[in-house]
Amino acid sequence: MPFSNINLLLALVKINSFKNAFSRFVYPGMYDLKARLLMWFLGKIFKVWLTFFNGWSLKKPQCEEK
Helix, strand or coil: CCCCHHHHHHHHHHHHHHHHHHHHHHCCCCCCHHHHHHHHHHHHHHHHHHHHHHHHHHHCCHHHHC
């Protein structure tokens, strides 16, 4: 079942709010460069994975179900 655009946007909003809460709890008072880079990198991986998974589920041939 491929993701719709609305579900993708909701997932990205949830990830962003989770990143903010995570940075507040783990780094109280200092949101340093390492945490910012780590969260940016994880967000990039998540977006690339979602895009790849969406494209793969759309292009998957139906003849494999036999």
